[in-house]
Amino acid sequence: MKPARFEYERPSDIAGAIALLQREDIAVKIIAGGQSLGPMLNLRLAQPDLLVDITGLAELKHVEESSDCIIVGACITHADMEDARVPDVTHGALPAVARSIAYRAVRNRGTIGGSLAHADPSADWVASLAAIGADVLIRGPAGQRSLAVADFVTGVFEVALEQGEMVEAVRIPRISRSARWGYYKICRKTGELAQAVAAVLHDPEQAVFRAVIGATESTPVVFTDASSLFGGNSVTERPHALDAGLADQALAAAGMTDKLDRQIHVVALRRAMDKAMRA
Amino acid sequence: MTKQGVGSRVLRKEDDRLLRGRGQFIADLRMAGLQDVAFVRSPLAHARIRGISVPPEYQGAVFTAADLTDIKPIRAVSGLPGFKVSEQPSLACGKVRHVGEMVAMCVAATRAEAEDIAASVQLDLEELPAVHDMLAGRKSDTALLHEAWGDNIFLETNVEVNIAAALDAPIKVTREISTARQCQVPMEGRGVVAHWDNRLDQLVVHSSTQMPHIVRSGLSECLGIEHGRIRVISPDVGGGFGHKGILLPEEVVLCWLTMRLGHPVRWLEDRREHLTASANCREHHYRITGYASRDGKLLGIDCEATVDSGAYSSYPFSACLEAAQVASILPGPYDFPSYRCRTWSVATNKCPILPYRGVARTGVCFALELVLDAIAREAGIEPHELRLKNLVRPEQMPFDNITKKHFDSGDYPQALSRAIAAIDLPALRERQRRGEADGRLVGLGMAIYCEQAAHGTSVYAGWGIPMVPGFEQATARVTPDGGLELRVGVHSHGQGHETTLAQVANEILGIDISRIKVLHGDTAFTPYSTGTWGSRCTVMAGGAVSRACEEIARRAIAIGAFMLKADAGTLSVRDGCVCGPAGSVTLQEIAYVWYRRPQDLPADVNPGGLEITAGYKPQRDSGTFSYGAHAAVVAVDAETGAVEILDYVIVEDGGKLVNPMVVDGQLYGGLAQGVGTALYEEMPFDGSGQPLASTFADYLLPGPTEVPEPRMFHMETLSPYTQFGVKGIGEGAAIAPPAAITNAINDALRPLGAAELLHSPVTPRRVLQAIAVARMGKAA
Structure with missing residues (x-):
């Protein structure tokens, strides 16, 4: 369990990193916190020729708060979020998600950008940031572009990054003070990867009612308008109880064939909603 | 003095180093010229080996069964009637019989480089049907692991006592119950460092093992080297649980390798090896x-x-x-x-x-x-x-x-x-x-x-396995300054023997446990023992330490009686002293006389002195x-x-x-x-x-x-x-x-x-x- 040989670069600015990522003659991989890539290197599941360490890039630790959102650099750690070293525009929603990621040792090093770029279907950020309506800010040779988290994640460990592109930051929208948020995770033991996650954001002021079911065998199942799942009231009204049958059908339609698997995902969604309504 | 003897909740002596991260485990060993070994392990559960190809640049760094012509397979025979014998080659020979079985041994300056070499070795395997389900494996028409057996049954037993009497009981409950296969997952994996000591003309094997003496016997049998030319050292061991109660094929081949190459070699089990090549229990x-x-x-x-x-x-x-x-x-x-x-x-x-x-x-x-x-x-x-x-x-x-x-x-x-x-x-x-x-x-x-x-x-003789425990022995030596050294052949890998065996000695001699040193884990200076398994150490090694300390007490009393000019029958050992009605003399003073002023000893003193090896078995x-x-x-x-x-x-x-x-x-x-x-x-x-x-x-x-x-x-x-x-x-x-x-x-x-x-x-x-x-x- 020792990595295959690789070269290592630690560029001092984003342009330098992008230049290295553009090399087509070799396999290049970015490393930030290394909490997923480290084990993959040791297991030789990843055998890049070159590792580009982006933890030296000050831009990626940058945080910019505005009236409607906050932009957090890709190298902001889970612990930065957990401890609210980064201003929280979600009234405690995302710090609580951060607190539930793996173990503190992982959170100290693991980064929000790394988690999204790795796109493990069980990752907490993939589901929760999709539900909160965050965008991924992407930097590449052609400049900057952005994608909603739900569009950025295209499959299991697959994201919409082109050759030479990297995650630069995440834009997290400010949610209303009256918004209801619920996040629920089912996992075998503390710190393990989730077997089912669900997140619900009900923010009538901004006319948002979004639900996400994560830890599926593929991309998260996103309900941009979750009203119909919860009795069909308009987004400004109080939702009814979850229509479990509908949720089950949606999961089946998304390709989740196993009945018990669907069951725990539906339970996670119902409990996330329970938490949201209790909050 | 605070009570430290049998029954006392004293803090563990070994924890001072273990909790400060100062333990000395296999991976902490440093040795000049040490090279690391990685194994090519079988990716298939059952296959015939058609060929093993090594890139030309790595010839000389890769060894296979074809190189190991001078070592014997591991044979652990049970004497129970009907037991079928398997021969486990240290490197797979002809067939592989489980995922993770070692096929080739690769050696390099670092483990990473050894893994590079291992990754370059190509195996040509002809896959055979695998027996993955024991119930199916019981049937005779399944694939055979050891063809000569004709089936896959190591042993079948039957015990019956008057079962007919129960068959028409009013309550009859039948269940099919099973347990999964597990790994033992000690915090420290297995590990071996082997080198040849030219001065002692001896193979020195450091291994993370529960049973150094048994490993020595096993190595002697497989390598064809007499016991006296093998020394097995078990340093701090981070958990055993049975996973380290074994003669490892890795131990055998690393010994062979160091003799072949002339420099120290090391193998450290990694977690993937542990999980995939060593899921070995409970099913x-x-x-x-x-x-x-x-x-x-x-x-x-x-x-x-x-x-x-x-x-x-x-x-x-x-x-x-x-x-x-x-x-x-x-x-x-x-x-x-x-x-x-x-x-x-x-x-x-x-x-x-x-x-x-x-x-x-x-x-x-x-x-x-x-x-x-x-x-x-x-x-x-x-x-x-x-x-x-x-x-x-x-x-x-x-x-x-x-x-x-x-x-x-x-x-x-x-x-x-x-x-x-x-x-x-x-x-x-x-x-x-x-x-x-x-x-x-x-x-x-x-x-x-x-x-x-x-x-x-009496129990193990009936099983007839390669190891039958007899009397357990311990050596006790009072040092010239009145401390105590205990040497035992069992090994401690979390059990706390450095404390508990000292408590046993303290109970008998009253020497403060801070002055009692328990030495274990080295065939060179401990009495033979089957080692640590079967929850046996407190009973067996504790008993042996008691016997040795009792004899030390008797000899100290004999010298003390002379020094006190008292009748030995009136004396006893308490709190580190030989005490009598008219006075006492410390074990330290007795030790000083024995070692430093023999001219003051009585003429009829026991020439064995203040060092003894004693054996013990329960009644x-x-x-x-x-x-x-x-x-x-x-x-x-x-x-x-x-x-x-x-x-x-x-x-x-x-x-x-x-x-x-x-x-x-x-x-x-x-x-x-x-x-x-x-x-x-x-x-x-x-x-x-x-x-x-x-x-x-x-x-x-x-x-x-x-x-x-x-x-x-x-x-x-x-x-x-x-x-x-x-x-x-x-x-x-x-x-x-x-x-x-x-x-x-x-x-x-x-x-x-x-x-x-x-x-x-x-x-x-x-x-x-x-x-x-x-x-x-x-x-x-």
Whole structure:
């Protein structure tokens, strides 16, 4: 369990990193916190020729708060979020998600950008940031572009990054003070990867009612308008109880064939909603 | 002086270095010229080796079976009638028989480079059908691992006592019960460093092992080198649990390699190797029937037990160590008149079985205790009432049970009653009637076990395995300044012997334990011993230390009598002094005279002086029987299948406890592993014999948040046969948790009419499946 040989670069600015990522003659991989890539290197599941360490890039630790959102650099750690070293525009929603990621040792090093770029279907950020309506800010040779988290994640460990592109930051929208948020995770033991996650954001002021079911065998199942799942009231009204049958059908339609698997995902969604309504 | 002797809760001496990270483990060794080894391991469970190709640039750095012409395969033969012998080549020869079997050995300056070389070696394998299911493997028309056998059965046994009398009992409960294959996962993996010492003309093998002397014997047999030219050193060992109670093929080939290359070589087991090449324990299957009277009196047990023994017979315990024991220990601490048990040790395309803390008992306890709960439900009585009706009673002690196991002492009903009282059964039943605010289902389960420990010559001679324990020896030496050195052949890898054996010596000589040094783990300076296994060290090595210290006391008294001008008959050793009615002299003063002023010694002094090697065996060597009652309260989330342990009670009787705090530690550790077996740990295999978990993300271990804080209660019923009345307790706490927890889950699910959970680990998915099956049954 020792990595295959690789070269290592630690560029001092984003342009330098992008230049290295553009090399087509070799396999290049970015490393930030290394909490997923480290084990993959040791297991030789990843055998890049070159590792580009982006933890030296000050831009990626940058945080910019505005009236409607906050932009957090890709190298902001889970612990930065957990401890609210980064201003929280979600009234405690995302710090609580951060607190539930793996173990503190992982959170100290693991980064929000790394988690999204790795796109493990069980990752907490993939589901929760999709539900909160965050965008991924992407930097590449052609400049900057952005994608909603739900569009950025295209499959299991697959994201919409082109050759030479990297995650630069995440834009997290400010949610209303009256918004209801619920996040629920089912996992075998503390710190393990989730077997089912669900997140619900009900923010009538901004006319948002979004639900996400994560830890599926593929991309998260996103309900941009979750009203119909919860009795069909308009987004400004109080939702009814979850229509479990509908949720089950949606999961089946998304390709989740196993009945018990669907069951725990539906339970996670119902409990996330329970938490949201209790909050 | 604070009391430090037998029974004292003194802090462990070894923890000063271990807790400060100053332990010296295999990977801490530094040696000039050391090179690392990585192995090419078989990717297939069963295949014929057609070829092994090594890139030209790595010729000379890769070795295969073709190079090892001068070493013998590992043979661990059992003398039990009908046992079939396997020959385990140190590097695979002709065939590979399990995933992870070593095919080639690659050596380089670093492990990473050795792995590079290993990755470049191409294997040409012709895949053969694999035996991945032991029940299928029992049938003769399946693929054969060892063709000459004609089947895949290492050993079949049958025990029968008057079973016919039970067959028409009014209550008859049959269950199919099984336990998953597990890894042992010590914190420190295995590791070997081998080099040749030219000055001593000796092979020096550092190995993370529980049994340095047995490893030396095994190496001598495989390498054809006499014992005197092999020295095995076991440094600090970070947990053994049976995983390190073995002669490793890795040890054999590293010894060969260092002799071939002339420089030190090292292999350190990594976690992937551990998980995929070493899932070696606990996989049992039982078809078991319990017979009882209407009021719950047990009339008989009839069982077919199958154990997945893996591909080879491991040295020294052999491939039948579990199945052959199952038949004799299945009755547990219960007294009933009819019994039958057939067992099969089946060779499969998995790595060879090893003993794991509890050795067979964990599976046996699981099977029997689950069936007892099923009988209690059938009889309509509380599970503890059923057990109280059938447990061996204190007035029957010593008691020979239906399989001739000799129970030395104990009060089993009291242990169970105390556990049930601690749980507060009426309150728990009321809580169940009320229901939980969060909708979860609460249940109570219990299990009681006995642990035969420190069993010796008479037991093992019957098995006829390569290792039969005899007298255990210890060397005691008073140093010239009045300290004490103890040398023992057992090894401590978490047990705390550096403290507890010092406490035993302190009890006899009164020397402060800070001045007692326990030396172990080196064949060069310790008496021969079969090592640390079978919860034997406190009984055996503790007994030997006692005998040696008693003799030291006698000799000190003889010198002291001369110095005090007193009659030896009036003197005794207390608090580090030889004391008499008219004065005393310290052991330090006696030592000074013996070593530094021999001119002051009496003419008839014992020339053996203040150093002695003494041997010990209990009055009966059939083993001590420690035992415990475990009771668990769980909450089951019927929507997700999640199980939380709300309360856990252990009432344990280990005879005289040398250090109750160390025993508490054994209970904590055993419980943690038991919780792992109950709820988390499982190495699944696919139909081609591939192990499916290769990291801790797939092979789940309980962590601090999953292991409950147990409420522990000690009883101390002395063994009539051992020094101080001690009993072995090292494994017990790992035996009962799977049964207690699963019984609690089944109790919790009763309101749903759920099918019982009968397979460990009880994963959330298995819980949901059981509930789904029950719902279908209700609907039908």
